[in-house]
Each structure stands twice: as structure tokens, then as C-alpha cells.
Amino acid sequence: MSKIAYHVVEHDGGWAYTLDGVYSETFPSHAAAVAAAKRVAEEQRTPGETEEIEYETEKGKWKTERADGDDRPSTEVIE
Template identity: 55%
Template sequence: MTKVVYKIIKHENGWAYQARGTISETFPTHDAALEAAKRAAGEQKVPGETVGIEYETADGEWHEELDPGTDRPQTVVEDK
């Protein structure tokens, strides 16, 4: 299972959260950034819908799969 860590960081003239190298928008307070990170982390856990996907491998082969949308990551919010 994949793990996504949301870290609260100082950013520009405020606070933000960072996950997988991406920084969120800037929030005016630490608490606002923390709440936004908790909300984003919670949304990552929500199962998606079942969809068909197609992809090509490096050898040029095309594959079709049914993704049930239940493979959700473990999420953690770190606030140091």
C-alpha cells in the first residue's frame, strides 16, 4: 500500500502543506494549513469509482484492466 505524507511547512509569508514534492497554496496561519492538510489526507482515502483503464508498456503492448477504485493510499499528516 502506498503511503502519502502531508507535512506542514512555512511557505512564502504563511504556511502550507507538502505532499509528494508538491506544495499547496499558502495559508495565513499554521492552523489553517493543518486543517487543509487533514482534509486533503482524508479525501485521499475515499474510494473512487470503478473504471476501465488502458495503458501501453515499454515493449509496445497495450493492456486493458478494470480498476475498482478501492486501492487507496495510507495518509499521514506530520506537524513538527
């Protein structure tokens, strides 16, 4: 099982959470950004449906794979 961590940081005159260099919208307070990050982290752990997915690789080739809806990462929020 993979693990992902959302980091709460100062951003653009307020606070945001970030994952892999991508920032959320800006929140007016640290507490609001933490609450939003916790909601998103919880959603990441929620199982979904197992289904076939199709995507394009960096080299422009299309691939089809089976995505297991129960294969969810563990998450944490780092304040």
C-alpha cells in the same frame, strides 16, 4: 497498500502542506494549513469507482489500465 504523508511547512510568507515537492496554496496560519492537509488526506482515503484510465508515459506511449477504486493509500499529516 501505499502510504503518503503531507508535511506542513512555512512557505511564501505563510504556511502550506506539501507532498512530493509540490506545495499547496499558502495559508495565513499553521492551524489553517494543518486543517487543509487533514481534509486532503481524508479525501485520499475515500474509495472511488473502479474504471479504466488512459495516460501517456514519459516516452510518449499511451497506456490503458484498470484503476481499482478501493485501492486507496493510507495517509498522515506531519506538522
